[in-house]
Amino acid sequence: MSAPKEIRWGILATGGIALTFSKDILLDPQTRGVTSIKHTVVAAASSSGTARATQFLKEIGAPSTAKAYGSYEELVKDPDVDIVYVSTPHSHHYQNTMLVLEAGKNAFVEKAFTVNAAQAKKLTEKAKEKNLFLMEAVWTRYFPLSYYVRDVIASGKLGDIQLVTADNGLCLDPEQTMPDGKHRMVNPDLAGGALLDSGIYALTWLFQTVYTTLPRAERKAPSVTSALKIYQPTGAADELASMLLVFPRANNKDVHAIATTSIRYSSDPLGDLSAGPACRVHGDKGEIQIFPPLYRPTKTRLILRDGTVEDKEWPQPGPGKGSGWFNGFGGIQPEGEGQGMFWEADEAAYALVEGRKESPLLSWEESVLIMEVMDQVRQHGGLRYPEKIETTDFPVAL
Numbered sequence: 001m002s003a004p005k006e007i008r009w010g011i012l013a014t015g016g017i018a019l020t021f022s023k024d025i026l027l028d029p030q031t032r033g034v035t036s037i038k039h040t041v042v043a044a045a046s047s048s049g050t051a052r053a054t055q056f057l058k059e060i061g062a063p064s065t066a067k068a069y070g071s072y073e074e075l076v077k078d079p080d081v082d083i084v085y086v087s088t089p090h091s092h093h094y095q096n097t098m099l100v101l102e103a104g105k106n107a108f109v110e111k112a113f114t115v116n117a118a119q120a121k122k123l124t125e126k127a128k129e130k131n132l133f134l135m136e137a138v139w140t141r142y143f144p145l146s147y148y149v150r151d152v153i154a155s156g157k158l159g160d161i162q163l164v165t166a167d168n169g170l171c172l173d174p175e176q177t178m179p180d181g182k183h184r185m186v187n188p189d190l191a192g193g194a195l196l197d198s199g200i201y202a203l204t205w206l207f208q209t210v211y212t213t214l215p216r217a218e219r220k221a222p223s224v225t226s227a228l229k230i231y232q233p234t235g236a237a238d239e240l241a242s243m244l245l246v247f248p249r250a251n252n253k254d255v256h257a258i259a260t261t262s263i264r265y266s267s268d269p270l271g272d273l274s275a276g277p278a279c280r281v282h283g284d285k286g287e288i289q290i291f292p293p294l295y296r297p298t299k300t301r302l303i304l305r306d307g308t309v310e311d312k313e314w315p316q317p318g319p320g321k322g323s324g325w326f327n328g329f330g331g332i333q334p335e336g337e338g339q340g341m342f343w344e345a346d347e348a349a350y351a352l353v354e355g356r357k358e359s360p361l362l363s364w365e366e367s368v369l370i371m372e373v374m375d376q377v378r379q380h381g382g383l384r385y386p387e388k389i390e391t392t393d394f395p396v397a398l
């Protein structure tokens with residue numbers, strides 16, 4: 001067996017998700033049955049200085065040779081970096097990712113991809129021009145659970161899909177937990193609000209069940225009807241979003257799809273799945289249910305009209321009990337259990353090895369289309385962010 005191909009990551013920003021992602025990708029890939037690639041973190045950069053980058057590298061257990069940079073500009077020039085993980089708030093994704101691509105580096109960008117579709121389109125054009133890999137890091141799409149759900153739908157087991165509902169409520173109690181309004185969840189300067197942060201997951205479930213499951217030539221953009229509720233304390237971020245998407249299909253087989261999201265209520269108030277599934281995909285032969293949270297689901301139920309009821313658990317792999325290893329974002333997972341972010345990193349690694357520039361499970365075209373849907377929802381709800389983060393000008397200091 002040949003040695004696994006090593007993918008050398010540079011981590012741009014050292015916040016909460018950068019920590020979780022980096023710890024996950026540094027796990028031995030064999031813990032999830034992956035043998036042909038492996039990940040290493042060769043550098044990290046913090047906008048607050050080298051000391052924070054050094055501390056971050058220590059926290060994630062990076063090799064002692066990994067370099068710490070006090071600016072993003074230095075990181076993107078590092079010749080040892082194959083791909084840069086952009087993990088700043090979404091307000092900054094466009095500027096930071098353009099910096100990465102302009103420097104000739106492959107880019108892997110946290111969700112939401114950008115603030116608006118015009119920025120997303122510009123990034124894909126730049127990646128094309130420079131012949132670079134670019135991917136919006138919607139980790140959930142790469143879970144084995146998601147492959148299973150898409151396969152069930154594409155196989156026709158559910159018959160013709162009629163309706164999909166998906167809900168992602170975060171239960172953040174914003175007045176208590178972020179009273180000064182500066183947190184990226186509610187801060188307009190950081191493109192705050194439910195839609196871009198958590199609505200993207202509800203939309204992901206609509207798209208990956210109704211849109212991604214079709215051959216490319218048959219995929220059609222949905223019409224969008226929606227309502228937004230504005231978070232009053234900061235005035236220009238949304239706290240609740242409701243969306244009705246109608247995906248056109250030939251022969252009167254249009255699919256209705258409803259996404260809801262909130263920073264205030266929870267999709268699973270007791271944290272024990274007692275509220276039932278957060279996503280239901282209804283076909284004329286049955287349905288598949290995905291249990292919350294929709295960003296990291298670990299349970300599905302298939303119910304067919306022929307009497308089949310099939311429950312499946314999808315625990316995330318990792319080094320296991322007794323390892324003393326812990327990871328997690330928004331809650332620590334049980335000992336030895338990965339967060340599940342390694343699957344998306346594996347997809348990026350396979351793409352680099354194979355010379356692919358995008359992921360077929362979330363193509364550039366689909367990322368741009370989802371941003372177009374969110375643009376429409378913001379337009380219906382009268383939500384516009386400050387010009388400096390909506391612009392496609394580059395470079396702009398933020």
Ligand SMILES: NC(=O)c1ccc[n+]([C@@H]2O[C@H](COP(=O)([O-])OP(=O)(O)OC[C@H]3O[C@@H](n4cnc5c(N)ncnc54)[C@H](OP(=O)(O)O)[C@@H]3O)[C@@H](O)[C@H]2O)c1
Binds near residue numbers: 092
């Ligand atoms: N996939 C997931 O499960 C998941 C979960 C959470 C968040 N996310 C996404 O990841 C991104 C970051 O979220 P996070 O929770 O990690 O945020 P965070 O903890 O606030 O970290 C963001 C980091 O970005 C850098 N940064 C640069 N300019 C900044 C500014 N003006 N204000 C704040 N931070 C700034 C900072 O790092 P330096 O000081 O080191 O430069 C900061 O630590 C968001 O786009 C979010 O949607 C994804």
